[in-house]
Amino acid sequence: MALDEYSANAEIIGRDEINDLEAILSVSNTDVDEAIHVVEDNADSIFTWDYEKGRRPGLNKLYEKAKHAQWNGETDLPWDTDVDLEKNAALQRLQFAEFETDVTGTPLEKFSEQDFINLSIEMDNWTLSQFMHGEQGALICTAKIVETVPWIDAKYYASTQVMDEARHVEVFAKYLQEKQNGFYPINAHLKMLLDDIINDSRWDMTYLGMQIMVEGLALAAFGFMTQMTPDPLLKQLLRYVMSDEARHVAFGVLSLKEYYGGLTDAELRERQEFAFEAAVRMRDRFLQQEVWDRMGIKPAEILPMVLQDPGRGMFQQMLFSKIVPNCKKLGLLDAGDGWLRTKFTEMGVIQFEDWQDTGEEYESLQATG
Ligand SMILES: [Fe+2]
Numbered sequence: 001m002a003l004d005e006y007s008a009n010a011e012i013i014g015r016d017e018i019n020d021l022e023a024i025l026s027v028s029n030t031d032v033d034e035a036i037h038v039v040e041d042n043a044d045s046i047f048t049w050d051y052e053k054g055r056r057p058g059l060n061k062l063y064e065k066a067k068h069a070q071w072n073g074e075t076d077l078p079w080d081t082d083v084d085l086e087k088n089a090a091l092q093r094l095q096f097a098e099f100e101t102d103v104t105g106t107p108l109e110k111f112s113e114q115d116f117i118n119l120s121i122e123m124d125n126w127t128l129s130q131f132m133h134g135e136q137g138a139l140i141c142t143a144k145i146v147e148t149v150p151w152i153d154a155k156y157y158a159s160t161q162v163m164d165e166a167r168h169v170e171v172f173a174k175y176l177q178e179k180q181n182g183f184y185p186i187n188a189h190l191k192m193l194l195d196d197i198i199n200d201s202r203w204d205m206t207y208l209g210m211q212i213m214v215e216g217l218a219l220a221a222f223g224f225m226t227q228m229t230p231d232p233l234l235k236q237l238l239r240y241v242m243s244d245e246a247r248h249v250a251f252g253v254l255s256l257k258e259y260y261g262g263l264t265d266a267e268l269r270e271r272q273e274f275a276f277e278a279a280v281r282m283r284d285r286f287l288q289q290e291v292w293d294r295m296g297i298k299p300a301e302i303l304p305m306v307l308q309d310p311g312r313g314m315f316q317q318m319l320f321s322k323i324v325p326n327c328k329k330l331g332l333l334d335a336g337d338g339w340l341r342t343k344f345t346e347m348g349v350i351q352f353e354d355w356q357d358t359g360e361e362y363e364s365l366q367a368t369g
């Protein structure tokens with residue numbers, strides 16, 4: 001297939017320039033009051049009559065591991081911890097200078113110390129809210145994988161992940177309701193991504209979108225928050241969730257490695273484009289446009305300055321530190337003409353390609369006995 005037969009940026013992500021701020025901000029969540037959200041799922045449900053357990057030893061091992069790694073969100077976490085949001089935000093501010101760039105002439109110029117603390121509380125709340133919504137996406141996606149994957153070892157394993165994800169939604173929701181002041185609605189970019197993943201008729205796209213991209217980013221993000229938060233309850237909650245998440249990403253890597261080995265370059269190119277779309281959607285949501293709205297600041301006025309902050313740029317790149325090596329392990333970086341390598345280079349995240357992939361990492365992140 002000639003290069004020009006493939007999709008351009010505009011077809012994949014709805015804009016030509018990856019960093020077109022105006023285009024990114026033009027996507028916002030208009031249905032904030034909806035109580036349910038319906039997405040059409042176009043995939044077939046598949047029975048298999050091959051019941052031989054352990055035909056795929058890597059998946060079987062993960063399944064056995066998962067049976068022993070179950071924990072109880074109600075009883076295994078210290079919910080009696082007193083969480084002081086202001087104190088924690090102030091402690092975090094001492095650890096990390098909020099903005100290293102010059103704020104002169106921006107809405108932040110008049111910010112008091114208390115305003116910065118409030119901003120920090122809102123940003124944490126927004127981040128945890130998106131984690132919770134993403135976890136519900138994972139719950140739905142893994143239930144879908146149980147139905148659509150043709151291998152019995154994968155159906156078995158995915159069923160344990162459904163339980164894991166229910167627990168993750170449960171603990172984030174409980175934390176937000178009991179220890180914070182409620183939660184933010186789902187971010188429009190994250191919602192678009194989850195909808196696209198669930199919409200797709202091909203079973204491996206659920207894996208690629210959820211297990212590799214969304215969960216790969218979550219694993220890195222949970223790791224940062226575990227290090228940064230002074231709250232012992234949240235630290236332990238995240239440590240438990242991460243130990244499950246590492247297994248989930250490993251499940252994606254092991255399953256897709258086998259499947260992608262049998263695809264043509266043209267088929268792989270569609271997977272590369274999907275991975276790129278997912279990466280851009282996730283990066284778009286980092287702008288946290290809803291937080292600025294709530295703080296009474298127009299996102300378009302503040303974001304050009306925020307985007308220039310070197311500390312923030314580095315942090316955002318680090319969120320791709322699991323995704324890029326996993327895509328490499330799957331052969332997606334260099335398939336065909338190396339299209340995804342070029343895209344990840346444009347996004348400034350290619351430097352992680354030789355970091356540890358998550359095929360085996362779950363062993364070291366285990367939190368339960
Ligand atoms: Fe999860």
Ligand SMILES: [Fe+2]
Binds near residue numbers: 138165215244245248
């Ligand atoms: Fe997960």
